[in-house]
Amino acid sequence: xxxxxxxxxxxxxxxxxxxxxxxxxxxxxxxxxxxxxxxxxxxxxxxxxxxxxxxxxxxxxxxxxxxxxxxxxxxxxxxxxxxxxxxxxxxxxxxxxxxxxxxxxxxxxxxxxxxxxxxxxxxxxxxxxxxxxxxxxxxxxxxxxxxxxxxxxxxxxxxxx
Amino acid sequence: xxxxxxxxxxxxxxxxxxxxxxxxxxxxxxxxxxxxxxxxxxxxxxxxxxxxxxxxxxxxxxxxxxxxxxxxxxxxxxxxxxxxxxxxxxxxxxxxxxxxxxxxxxxxxxxxxxxxxxxxxxxxxxxxxxxxxxxxxxxxxxxxxxxxxxxxxxxxxxxxxxxxxxxxxxxxxxxxxxxxxxxxxxxxxxxxxxxxxxxxxxxxxxxxxxxxxxxxxxxxxxx
Numbered sequence: 001x002x003x004x005x006x007x008x009x010x011x012x013x014x015x016x017x018x019x020x021x022x023x024x025x026x027x028x029x030x031x032x033x034x035x036x037x038x039x040x041x042x043x044x045x046x047x048x049x050x051x052x053x054x055x056x057x058x059x060x061x062x063x064x065x066x067x068x069x070x071x072x073x074x075x076x077x078x079x080x081x082x083x084x085x086x087x088x089x090x091x092x093x094x095x096x097x098x099x100x101x102x103x104x105x106x107x108x109x110x111x112x113x114x115x116x117x118x119x120x121x122x123x124x125x126x127x128x129x130x131x132x133x134x135x136x137x138x139x140x141x142x143x144x145x146x147x148x149x150x151x152x153x154x155x156x157x158x159x160x161x
Numbered sequence: 162x163x164x165x166x167x168x169x170x171x172x173x174x175x176x177x178x179x180x181x182x183x184x185x186x187x188x189x190x191x192x193x194x195x196x197x198x199x200x201x202x203x204x205x206x207x208x209x210x211x212x213x214x215x216x217x218x219x220x221x222x223x224x225x226x227x228x229x230x231x232x233x234x235x236x237x238x239x240x241x242x243x244x245x246x247x248x249x250x251x252x253x254x255x256x257x258x259x260x261x262x263x264x265x266x267x268x269x270x271x272x273x274x275x276x277x278x279x280x281x282x283x284x285x286x287x288x289x290x291x292x293x294x295x296x297x298x299x300x301x302x303x304x305x306x307x308x309x310x311x312x313x314x315x316x317x318x319x320x321x322x323x324x325x326x327x328x329x330x331x332x333x334x335x336x337x338x339x340x341x342x343x344x345x346x347x348x349x350x351x352x353x354x355x356x357x358x359x360x361x362x363x364x365x366x367x368x369x370x371x372x373x374x375x376x377x378x379x380x381x382x383x384x
Contacts (some may be wrong), residue, residue: 005311092286
């Protein structure tokens with residue numbers, strides 16, 4: 001883009017000083033291609049931002065390491081800012097703690113669901129104090145709202161039978 | 162479903178001084194706001210009173226449930242109710258947030274141009290969110306790309322770059338109050354404008370732009 005711009009500049013100066021009107025179409029053409037290049041670059045970057053935003057809604061606050069390597073430093077910074085803005089907004093929603101709107105993505109069908117554990121996770125505490133050991137392939141009957149986060153992370157799997 | 166709420170003897174004195182809503186009416190309003198927001202192509206007026214009241218209700222119910230130790234069935238049903246209400250509220254707020262992020266330059270512009278008396282389409286928290294979002298996105302684009310470009314191209318007009326909400330999209334609606342003399346503008350040049358009357362209870366498929374003010378006033382319900 002710089003090369004195009006410099007060529008254009010020199011032509012513009014020449015056109016102005018030497019009165020060479022026939023350079024103007026060339027200048028216009030180069031300007032158009034500069035605009036198009038800028039539009040493509042900005043569109044690409046903006047699309048990446050939209051995908052990163054989708055990641056926050058999909059995976060939660062902490063991104064898996066493989067994804068983090070694909071993002072540049074500025075994109076990480078944007079992601080952190082977005083996370084913070086979203087968290088402030090959710091906290092301000094009402095009551096003392098606010099409402100976590102990244103939960104409850106689908107309408108609830110029942111209170112408790114049957115889940116199967118896909119990976120070793122360790123101890124998991126349920127509301128009334130009992131803790132459950134999540135080992136690979138073990139099945140449990142747990143309250144829905146506790147499991148949603150783990151299902152999205154891939155640790156648990158909803159068993160539909 | 163909503164009779165169960167009343168049985169529990171909830172405090173129904175939420176909302177402003179003039180209007181006292183029963184919980185059933187509050188949930189119905191929330192559902193209407195939710196459906197309208199889902200099907201409208203642009204961001205609708207913010208309803209902070211409904212959000213606040215519903216949050217209070219949920220807390221109330223949570224408190225009652227924690228104290229009530231009796232039979233499992235009643236507790237389960239109430240919990241289910243709470244989950245459903247929480248889902249509707251979350252979905253409503255998510256829908257608004259998505260529209261805000263999609264159309265952010267236009268929404269900020271609209272806020273700037275808004276005359277002082279008109280109610281805002283953004284709640285104060287949403288306004289803060291949009292401003293931060295816009296700031297961060299602009300900074301990011303500037304730092305990554307625009308900084309390196311020739312000087313006369315370094316500003317990107319986001320108002321032109323980000324697409325506008327499509328107000329000409331068609332929506333289904335049900336008429337709640339009878340409306341007369343709605344002017345329907347022609348879509349193509351050959352047609353001329355004509356005037357229609359909307360009967361109460363009828364359902365229509367119409368361009369959003371024509372009935373936008375009716376949605377805002379509550380005379381029609383999008384379905």
